Amino acid sequence: MTQLRTMAQSNGFQQGEKRDFSRKKLKELPREVLAPGNVQNLYLQNNRLKQVCGISALCNIRELNLSCNEFSEFPGEIGELQHLEKLYLNQNCISKIPDGIFSRLEKLEFLKLSTNRLATLPSDLGNCKRLQYLNLSNNCLRDLKALEGLSSLKELYVKSNNLTDLPTGIFLNADLTxxxxxxxPLREPPEEVCMGGVKDIQRYFMMLGSSGQCVRRVKTMFLGSSMAGKSTICRSLREGSPVQVDAADRTVGIEISEVEMRGIKFLFWDFAGHEEYYFTHHVFITPQALVILTINLASYDVNNPQSFKDSVSFWINNVKLRVPESVVLLVGTHADQCMGTADVQEKKADIETKVAAMLKERKANLEMRIKNIEEDQEDPAQLRALQKFTKQKLKVLDLVPMDCTKTEDIENFQNYILCQVQDKDLFPSIERTLPHRYQEVESSIQDLKENKDIPEHGIMSIEDILIDLNTKLGELDREDLQCILRYLHRIGIIVWYVEISALQETVFVEPSFLIKLFKTTVRHDLVNQLQDITRDQLVEERSLVIHRDRWIDDLKGKATLHNAAIRVLLRKSLQELEMDDDDIVKEIVGTRSRDGKFLDLLRHFEICLPAQLSSPLNPQAPIFFPNRKWEPSKPSVHNPGACLFPNYLRDNGTVLKMWGEDSNEDIQVQVYFLPEVPHGFFHRLIIRACSFYPTHWVGKDHCLVSSSNRLVLLKEKCARGDQLIEIRCRRPDRAHLCTDAQMWRSSWDMMLVVLQKLTLLTHQWPGLCLYVCSPCRVDTCSAHFPWMDWKDLDGSDIYNMVKEEKLLCSHGHTHQAELLFPKVPRDIKSDDE
Ligand SMILES: Nc1nc2c(ncn2[C@@H]2O[C@H](COP(=O)(O)OP(=O)(O)OP(=O)(O)O)[C@@H](O)[C@H]2O)c(=O)[nH]1
Structure with a gap:
């Protein structure tokens, strides 16, 4: 946005008050900046300034933007700008702010100091009584005491610092929203409380009063390929001795259990290793957890790179993309089935060396990209994003070989885990201070489960929980309870999706049950499950064997599962789980006329897309005439409803049939993913794009969306080792009823909708870095035109992304700008290129 503003205003003076000298590679202030005048807005961002001597002469400045420069010291002269309301000093290297500056900036309302090196704050910052916005994210602050006097503060950002405690005083301010x-590494209040926002923090402090309880807890996630031995370790650790898991007993979905070892509570999440489940994993891989990556040493082959990829690097990449700062502990099972100690040691050394090389290579790649961008001075937004990634440190601990059938190995592994989680550098925040109320609620819920006071499925309404706990704990405020439940959801003890409106009143106090529901439709043997449906089960859904055959055909051919089939499967698994409460079954399963809660969940997690089974076009439909009432045909086309599960798609046939061949004439944008497109990303993108454009065709890694005769193709692909998603649209044709400007605009608008959905989706993978560009349109040319600041662009600015009418690639090919960037051409010529 800043860049656009810069472009739009060009340099120099505007209305005698705004001076824009941003992005000029300035090392010091030129005379024009300081020339006398009534300057109120001064833009100096994205330069190379280390100081701003003389700036105090511009004493009327209200807005000063010095972001993205090279300040290592806070420019003291700013203290003299007494009319200053808005100050940007983010993205610099400032490590200290002297006292005595902010006490003079009485009118300051907005202060952005994010991404600097601040370890402390000046004691007089609290004097800025008008300050409403303060951003201190990405520094190294240890406390926020200096902020206690800021009585007008509305927005406060302190992400990625070293804070362990937050002062209560800040949250007494009613304006803070x-x-x-x-x-x-927050301990008081824990991060999971802070995630609930200001209101939850306020309640936390109110409940905390003068004393709390220290709780030590670690969420532990077991990841690794199928048959690696995850469930075996998990169950053995729980028992304290080896537990034999039957080879046929595959984990389906995720198994959750809690175990206390020497005063530390471990919440075990055992993830199924079968590939079909991977794409749901990222939802449950959460920060601040210990990841135990289990590798079957007996089947690991040091000479086969694929072996390392499947059993190690795939998992490490997955974790890094989702939680970039994870701690991963490698464990090698089946040591007893290896060929002696030397073989075990060789495999251990091989895995550790390859992991180290992989992390080193990634770091080198990142540094190389940063260097290239710095040298080309190409894209500061991209540069900042990459610099952020260099700070994210995934920690991979050495591999522990073990024989899961030996008690000694289980005990040693238990000790090893205990030792690691107590290492403050690795796990700075396993200790949390909690109000007694939190503990009481948690234990009461556990009691309800253990004493079987609630049904095994553990589905409860908020009201029920409140009634139950009120009898146990005395008067419990509903808001307090909800605040505590939100916390328990975030740490993984219960599941409560407040954000799904149909589930706002429903709490799953037994998360494993919910996961078991997932396995109904997300499983490797779904076709077999359908085949196994009995006649009785079909009758209950008023269906026949021919319907079941069609369900199987549609799943195999179109990756589409009929809602009726989902209901039958769900009922079947609920019966297996001995759930006999008809009302709840109905609520979860739904009926022909009303979707159940289960479908809401599937859609919320973007696992499936509501699909049309029959053609949406009805040949019997009467013609519509304006001003005349339209009658539907009788009988109307029956559409029983179904869901498309893109993960079950096997080819791109239907998409390619509609789209035809790619053409050099297409307009296209490429989104490169560093290091790779995460598992399940493309499916979710398809679901988002197709939900927006109801006319669509979907394939394994292709998807076509359509709107008013325009087609946009999305493709996941790999080009010379780089993974990317390509978005293509046919070059617009001249059409009547449409001006040239409209024609271009609507094509680009469609591309941008897809790009925006893609960007929003990337937020779920914070370890992901994107490079967006338009390739040169000459077939043999490898040049790219990078999209700058594209994440900041809003609807009105995006068509101004480039000023030029023609653009020249680095190999000398010239193109009309609208063929490369969203731009409405001023004057279309018949021959553009
Ligand atoms: N001999 C031997 N067998 C092991 C060892 N670890 C696990 N097993 C066996 O390997 C098989 C697979 O172990 P599981 O724990 O079910 O594997 P998993 O990783 O949970 O597999 P998924 O459920 O598919 O994700 C079981 O039969 C275990 O008993 C080991 O160290 N030695």
């Missing part, structure tokens, strides 16, 4: 503190 926005507070973000992710990425701190």
């Amino acid at each position: 926005m507070f973000k503190a992710a990425g701190n």
